Amino acid sequence: MSTATQLSELADRVRDQLARRHPGAEIGELAVLPGGHSGLTYSVTAGDTRYVVKAVPPGQRPVGRNDVLRQARVLGALAGSAVPVPGVAAVDETRPAWFAMEFATGEAVEPVLDEPEVPAATARARMLEIATVLRRLHATDTCTPGLDPPEPLDPAGELERWSRTLRAVPAELRHGGEELLARLARDVPGGLPPALLHGDFRLGNVLCADERAVAVVDWEIWSVGDPRIDLGWFLLFADHRNFPQLGRAVPGLPSEAELLYAYLDGRPGLPAMDWFRALGRMKMAAIMGHNLRRHREGTHRDPDQERLPPTIAAMIRTARDILG
Numbered sequence: 001m002s003t004a005t006q007l008s009e010l011a012d013r014v015r016d017q018l019a020r021r022h023p024g025a026e027i028g029e030l031a032v033l034p035g036g037h038s039g040l041t042y043s044v045t046a047g048d049t050r051y052v053v054k055a056v057p058p059g060q061r062p063v064g065r066n067d068v069l070r071q072a073r074v075l076g077a078l079a080g081s082a083v084p085v086p087g088v089a090a091v092d093e094t095r096p097a098w099f100a101m102e103f104a105t106g107e108a109v110e111p112v113l114d115e116p117e118v119p120a121a122t123a124r125a126r127m128l129e130i131a132t133v134l135r136r137l138h139a140t141d142t143c144t145p146g147l148d149p150p151e152p153l154d155p156a157g158e159l160e161r162w163s164r165t166l167r168a169v170p171a172e173l174r175h176g177g178e179e180l181l182a183r184l185a186r187d188v189p190g191g192l193p194p195a196l197l198h199g200d201f202r203l204g205n206v207l208c209a210d211e212r213a214v215a216v217v218d219w220e221i222w223s224v225g226d227p228r229i230d231l232g233w234f235l236l237f238a239d240h241r242n243f244p245q246l247g248r249a250v251p252g253l254p255s256e257a258e259l260l261y262a263y264l265d266g267r268p269g270l271p272a273m274d275w276f277r278a279l280g281r282m283k284m285a286a287i288m289g290h291n292l293r294r295h296r297e298g299t300h301r302d303p304d305q306e307r308l309p310p311t312i313a314a315m316i317r318t319a320r321d322i323l324g
Helices: 003-021 068-078 120-138 155-167 177-186 227-238 256-264 273-297 303-307 309-322
Strands: 040-046 049-055 088-092 098-102 195-197 206-209 212-216 223-225
Touching: 003 040, 003 049, 003 088, 003 098, 049 068, 068 088, 068 098, 120 195, 120 206, 120 212, 120 227, 120 256, 155 177, 155 227, 155 273, 177 273, 177 309, 195 227, 227 256, 227 273, 273 303, 273 309, 303 309
Parallel strands: none
Antiparallel strands: 040 049, 049 098, 088 098, 195 223, 206 212
C-alpha cells in the first residue's frame, strides 16, 4: 500500500471518529502542523472545534517517539489534574494508530533560544510559573489508572544511557567528555522516590497565554524516574551563556537558584543537585553531538547544525566546572 493511500485512509478514519463526536458538523481536511517531532502531526477542524492529530507514520513501528498511543496514555492520566494538558478526544489503536487531542491556544517559546522574542517580564513570569507546574507534575501519583508506567530509571541508569550517546559522538566534538563521564560515574547519587517525568521540560514545550501556563505538550519521551533529572534539564535554559552562538540574553530571566526556590515552594533543598545540573549539560552535549553527526553523515541534512560545536564544548566545560 502506498504512503498516499495510507494517509488517505488515516484521514478517513479521523473524519469518521470526529463526525461521531460532532454529529452534523463539517469535518475539515488534515493539515500538517509544523513543529511536531513525533510521528505525524496534523490539525483538523470539526465545526468550530480544532484538534491536533498525532499518528504513527506509514510503514513505521509504533516505538519510541512514534509510539503515539503512549503519549495519549499520559495525557489521559493527567486529565483534570493540577498539570495542564490538552484533553484527548479520540484514540484509534488500529494500525497505523493515531489519537486526537484538543488544540490548545498559546505560545511555546524558549526565551534564550527561540523566535519570536517575548517581553522580558513575560518570559520571567512564565519561567517561574512553569517551575510550579513541574513541581505538580512530580507530585503526580505514578500509579494513576491508565498510566501504565515503564520501569523507573535511577541516576545510574540515566547516566549509562546518555553516556552511550555521548561516546557515539565523534571524539573531535566532545573534548573533555570522557573526563566528565568519569567524574559523573565516580559520584552517582542515591535515587529519590520515582516521579512522573516529562523528559524535555522547558518553556519551549509549554503553551502559555500571557503569563499563564495553558498546556504542557510534547510528551514523546515521558518516563518515571528521579525528579532531579527533569529539574536539572529545566535549569539549563535559564542562562543564554550555556548556548554560545545560539542563545540571547534575556534581562531579568530567573536564575537557577530562583527557579529552584519556586520549584521547592518552601520544602527542603534537594541533595546532589549539582550532579544533576552537570548531567543535564552532558545530555545536551550528547544530543547536539548526535544531531550534528547525523547531519555530517548525510542521515539528516540540516546546515544549521554546524552552529552547535561551541555549545557542545560549553556544555561539557561548564558541567565539569559545576562538579569542581
